[in-house]
Amino acid sequence: MSANTRHTYIQIHPTDNVLVALQDLPAGTLINFDGQQFALAENVAAKHKFTVTELQPGAPIHMYGVLVGKASAPIVQGGAVTVNNIVHAASDFKMGSRKTAWHKPDVSAFENRKFMGYHRADGSVGTANYWLVIPLVFCENRNINVMKEALSAKLGFTKPRGYESEVDSLIDMYQAGKSVEEILRADLELSPENDTAHRLFKNIDGIKFINHDMGCGGTRTDSDALCGLLAGYITHPNVAGATVLSLGCQHAQASILQAEIMKRDPAFSKPLVVLEQQQSGTETAMLHEALKRTFVGLIEADQHERIPAPLSKLCIGLECGGSDGFSGISANPALGYLSDMLVTMGGSVVLAEFPELCGVEQELSDRCVDEATASRFMELMTTYNARAVADGSGFYANPSPGNIKDGLITDAIKSAGAAKKGGTSPVTDVLDYPEKVTKPGLNLLCTPGSDIESTTAEVAAGANIVLFTTGLGTPTGNPITPVVKISTNTKLYQKMPDIIDINCGTIIEGEETIAEAAYRMLDYVIELASVKHRTKAEKLGQDDFIPWKRGVSL
Template sequence: MASLETTYFIQIHPSDNVLVALVDLPAGFKVKFNALTFDIITPIAAKHKFTIHELSEGNSIFMYGVLVGKANGAIPAGHPITVDNVKHAAEGYQLGERKTQWQQPDTTAFIDKTFMGFHRKDGAVGTANYWIVIPLVFCENRNVEVLKEALTDKLGFKKTKSYENEVDGLIALYKTGKSIEEILQADLQDTASAAPVNKLFPNIDGIKFLNHDMGCGGTRMDSDALCGLLAGYITHPNVAGATVLSLGCQHAQISILEAEINKRDPKFSKPLVILEQQKLGTESKLLQEALKQTFTGLMLANQEERAPAPLSKLCIGLECGGSDGFSGISANPALGHLSDLLVTMGGSVILAEFPELCGVEQELSDRCIDITTANRFMGLMRTYNALAEATGSGFYANPSPGNIKDGLITDAIKSAGAAKKGGNSPVTAVLDYPEKVTKPGLNLLCTPGSDVESTTAEVASGANIVLFTTGLGTPTGNPIAPVIKLSTNTVLFNKMPDIIDINCGTIIEGTESIQQAGERILHYVIEVASGLIKPKAVLLGQDDFIPWKRGVSL
């Protein structure tokens, strides 16, 4: 990517015919770019794109060196591109030559680095140590909630922040006869504070309860995929053991879950409690048995301790949500450099969100290590897009109103920037949801662009940390994997410090290079992986968990 040659705008790739505004540009602002000089016709907000040359109807628009749209009509030079004057367009793709040669980055700064993790018997290393309680079917959600209420506070795993003082304040105002208007104008202050931690089991980071609305009533494909997803969490290196509640008659049978566990870990030996309500009888008997067996499982899990592990044991999920016009030129390429560093050192990274790879299919398929892998990627992309179109919304409909407002006009623009998270290394494997990562290097995982569904899937595939970029602010987390939030711009970092961990706006401001930011992020990741830093999503108890209903979500 081109460097930030001015403080006003940037051309990302030499073949691009649009520039990105780095600051708000007023009407009449004189642009001097290469041998061209022209005026900005109408005010252009930072993050938005404007044309270098006059475009006619049907002319192609290029960003990141790829086709990202077509002009709907004449667009003068210096005019912003919008949903009104540009429509989505992307190049077709086909099997091409292998392009797997790449320039590995210098990893000298990390050559002796390790992290303190939980070593599992299958060779994986966790960055945390959780016990999970999960239902095989939505009918068991209530029982999971009863277990949560019974176990959480008593064992010292109470939610990290409480707003009970604010509620007490509202009650006091009501009892003194304050009006609705007076209560609405009252200053409750921000008194939320971390609850004191007095854990009975100090080596356990928490008990997580993963409710969902699946397991029966949908397609068998969805219930089978759910079993694979849950098996991914049960066998995950960040999980010490699990309690599974089954009703008995649902599509998602215990036998299917056990087969999926065996597929991922044939020598599985973690503490695992599986209880079926229709066999045990009363709710009381089910819950008492669950409490006894979970408690004794926690006693075993508490025996696990952290020990040094090489960085090659890191598996990083790459995610973005609430993206903006700076995502593809700051935080995402910074993650791309981190990805290349980790791959060079033998680690794994997961690039998902297939609707947000639209327009870069040719590049990614060419980077696949062999023809079989390339064909699988292209096949999954075509099948997914066809399913989406069959429900009335193809990949072209992916950008959200927030994306569009902040400069991501077409799906191809959004996708070309999102793909930067994957860096430049060869694609070693292509996985279909909810398959597990088994090879080091860059893995492509078929998931929706929806950030919670995608994050949920990346963790099920083995990500023991997730790096999540956002330009607008997204509070997404995960129950068992630390989610580190990175802002694409400094304004957001300062505005939402309660959910953002790292600022990449320094790249936009020119005070830090992409490479420097990538290394800074990796140092932070090592601290998080060692349990020395808790990301904001962990502190907030942001335990988002949404399985994917295939074909419904973009």
């Protein structure tokens, strides 16, 4: 990337014919670029793009060195690129030659570093130690909630911070006869975080109770995929054991779940409680059995302790949500550099959100280690897009209103920046939802671009930490895997400190290089994996979990 000395605009790739404004630029601002000088024809907001030459309708527009759109109306030199003068366009892709040569980053400072993790029988290492309580079908959601009410507080696993004391204050003011105006003006103090010292089981990080709306009534394909997804969570290195409640007659049968578990871990040995309400008879009988067997399982899970593990045991999920025009310039390439570092050390990274890889298919397929892997990637991309088109919304419709407002006005622009999270290393494997990572290196996982569905799937694939970049802000978390929120700009970091963990706006401001930000993030990840601190999402109890109903989401 090249920027002018005052850091007011930037050219991301030498072949790009648009520049990105790094701050609000008024009309008339003089631009000195590539030996020429011209004035901006109109105001250009920070994160948005403007042309370096005059463009006629049909002219290609390039960013990140790839085609991201075509002019739909004349654009003068120094004119802003907007939804009114550009349409989505992306290059075709085909089977090409292997381009797997890459420059490995310097990892000497991290080669001997370790994290304190939970070692599992299958050789994986967890960054946490959770017990799961999950339904096979939505009919059991209520019983899951009953178990949560019975177990969480008694065992010391209540939410990190509730708002009960705030409600108590409101009740007190109402009973004291305070007016509506006085109540609205009141400054309520947040409750302090709960003390974890009162936990009965000291080596268990929590009991996670998951609800969902699937398992029956949909397609068999979706219910089978749900069983695979849940199996991914049960066999996950961050999970010590699980309780599964089933009604009995649903599509998502316990036998399918067991088969999916064995597919992922043939020597599965974790404590697992599976109960069916239609076999137990009364709800009371099932819940009594579930509570007793879960408690016994917790006793076994509490025997696990953290011991040192090499960084090669980390599996990092790469995610972005609420993206903006700085995502592909700051936080995403910093994640890409970190990804390359982890791959160099033998670890695994997972790049998902296939709708947000539209336009970079050729590069990624060429980076696949062999033609079979490349072929699978291209087939999954083509099939997924065709399904979306059949439903009346192809990949071109991926950018959200928030994305567009902050500079990501075509899917290809959004995708080219999103793909930067995957760094430059070869693609070692391509996975379809809800498959599991089995190879070190860069793995591509077919998921929607929808934040929570994608994060849910990355964790099922084995991610024991998720790094999540955002330019607009999102509280997304996960029940069993820490989700680190990384801001693309300093303004967001300062505005939403309760949900953002790391700021990469320092790159935009010229205070830090991409490599320096990556080193800083990897330090944070190692400490997080050793539970020296918790993410903001964990502190808020943000346990988001949404299975993918295939074909419905972009």
